[in-house]
Amino acid sequence: MTSSELPNYKQLNKFFQKILKQGKYLLNQEVELHPTVGAYPMYDRRIYYSMTNDTLRNEVYQAAINQVVKDKVVVEIGTGEDIVLAKMCVAAGAKKIFAIEINKKSYDRAQNLIDQLGFSDKIYLIYGDATKVEIPELADVCVSEILGTIASSEGVNAIIKNARRFLKPRGIMLPTRSITHIAAACLPDYILASPALSQTGWNYMRRIFEYISYPFDLRICIKNLSRSDLISNIDIFEDLDFNQPLAVDYSQEISLTINKNSRLDGFILWLKLYTSDSEVLDVFDDKNSSWMPVLFPVFYPSIAVNVGDRIEASCQTTLSDDGVYPDYKIIGNLIKTTGEKIAFEYESSHHKPVFRHNQFYQNLFAEDGVRIIYDYSPRNFGERIKFYLRDNLPTSIINQIRKLRTIL
Numbered sequence: 001m002t003s004s005e006l007p008n009y010k011q012l013n014k015f016f017q018k019i020l021k022q023g024k025y026l027l028n029q030e031v032e033l034h035p036t037v038g039a040y041p042m043y044d045r046r047i048y049y050s051m052t053n054d055t056l057r058n059e060v061y062q063a064a065i066n067q068v069v070k071d072k073v074v075v076e077i078g079t080g081e082d083i084v085l086a087k088m089c090v091a092a093g094a095k096k097i098f099a100i101e102i103n104k105k106s107y108d109r110a111q112n113l114i115d116q117l118g119f120s121d122k123i124y125l126i127y128g129d130a131t132k133v134e135i136p137e138l139a140d141v142c143v144s145e146i147l148g149t150i151a152s153s154e155g156v157n158a159i160i161k162n163a164r165r166f167l168k169p170r171g172i173m174l175p176t177r178s179i180t181h182i183a184a185a186c187l188p189d190y191i192l193a194s195p196a197l198s199q200t201g202w203n204y205m206r207r208i209f210e211y212i213s214y215p216f217d218l219r220i221c222i223k224n225l226s227r228s229d230l231i232s233n234i235d236i237f238e239d240l241d242f243n244q245p246l247a248v249d250y251s252q253e254i255s256l257t258i259n260k261n262s263r264l265d266g267f268i269l270w271l272k273l274y275t276s277d278s279e280v281l282d283v284f285d286d287k288n289s290s291w292m293p294v295l296f297p298v299f300y301p302s303i304a305v306n307v308g309d310r311i312e313a314s315c316q317t318t319l320s321d322d323g324v325y326p327d328y329k330i331i332g333n334l335i336k337t338t339g340e341k342i343a344f345e346y347e348s349s350h351h352k353p354v355f356r357h358n359q360f361y362q363n364l365f366a367e368d369g370v371r372i373i374y375d376y377s378p379r380n381f382g383e384r385i386k387f388y389l390r391d392n393l394p395t396s397i398i399n400q401i402r403k404l405r406t407i408l
């Protein structure tokens with residue numbers, strides 16, 4: 001072999017690094033599906049980690065807490081094992097914090113952390129359900145983060161409605177307000193054709209099925225969607241003012257106008273959180289948020305839509321039979337510019353025994369029960385990178401790699 005036939009290692013390496021960097025970037029942007037977990041007692045280290053390290057979420061909480069808790073008595077609902085918000089209250093100069101936690105393991109870990117940090121004269125931990133326990137004195141501020149991506153989905157209405165009893169007459173709820181947005185969406189083709197979960201996602205889903213005691217069409221959230229996947233204006237699915245009396249059953253009319261000639265697959269819902277009047281977080285654009293947008297795969301099979309088509313619908317929230325977690329229903333019409341009217345109805349419940357009820361869930365759950373389809377692309381990152389490189393390296397470089405293999 002002459003020297004000109006030998007692989008050019010420098011060139012190889014340069015190309016390889018460039019493509020690898022692009023590949024990693026693109027794969028991290030790939031749209032992923034995950035089960036919603038916050039409305040079930042699944043809290044573990046991984047879930048707390050995602051919240052404790054959710055920078056933007058924590059920034060809006062800290063800023064709002066700084067505005068109101070100095071020298072005040074605070075009650076926190078659901079402090080979690082990392083006592084994130086209680087620590088923020090200490091840092092902001094709160095007089096004392098009664099921190100309530102329902103999960104025994106999280107409570108024990110939280111107590112250890114309080115002792116380790118020397119906060120036991122500031123943070124008084126109470127084990128139990130916030131709707132049932134008592135606190136020794138009335139508080140000035142009630143801090144909580146029991147919000148889902150559909151804000152009410154983790155039971156905030158029933159819990160915060162009850163928590164009013166912890167507050168002095170002019171006491172403040174923090175956060176102050178949450179809006180859940182809704183828009184029509186066109187999903188990436190690979191999600192539509194073969195929806196799949198990661199192994200981790202499937203593990204959580206299996207634990208939720210065990211907890212509820214049967215499989216059902218668990219609400220799914222979707223990561224890495226971009227604004228260009230939305231094909232209508234944005235409307236309000238739900239608007240909760242935590243400083244007003246909270247209802248648990250309500251409905252909201254929505255009106256969406258399609259703004260792209262496209263395919264209509266469903267609706268995307270996401271949270272806009274007001275921890276105070278001036279501290280606002282819209283989670284749609286934060287790819288690292290612990291709140292991922294929720295997918296309602298309503299139109300399976302998809303419907304072709306055109307600019308100007310409209311969706312008029314009623315979004316209904318009703319408390320499920322457990323008295324805490326809501327069920328949701330959207331009933332409405334797609335009204336085409338041609339005058340054609342297509343009626344639809346979609347239900348997303350907390351735990352009703354409805355399984356594989358539409359094509360999306362039939363694709364997600366394979367024929368023989370609750371098996372998950374993995375195969376639209378290898379979910380393992382190393383494998384995915386290998387496929388990405390194979391598809392994207394120039395032939396000359398692949399040939400050089402092959403040559404290299406025969407030499408080594």
Ligand SMILES: C[S@@+](CC[C@H](N)C(=O)[O-])C[C@H]1O[C@@H](n2cnc3c(N)ncnc32)[C@H](O)[C@@H]1O
Binds near residue numbers: 043080084085131144
């Ligand atoms: C979303 S996590 C928030 C944890 C922490 N406050 C934070 O912001 O990082 C909600 C926490 O509330 C707890 N929780 C949920 N419902 C509760 C209830 N009814 N009473 C007390 N704690 C509750 C959960 O166990 C969980 O630890």
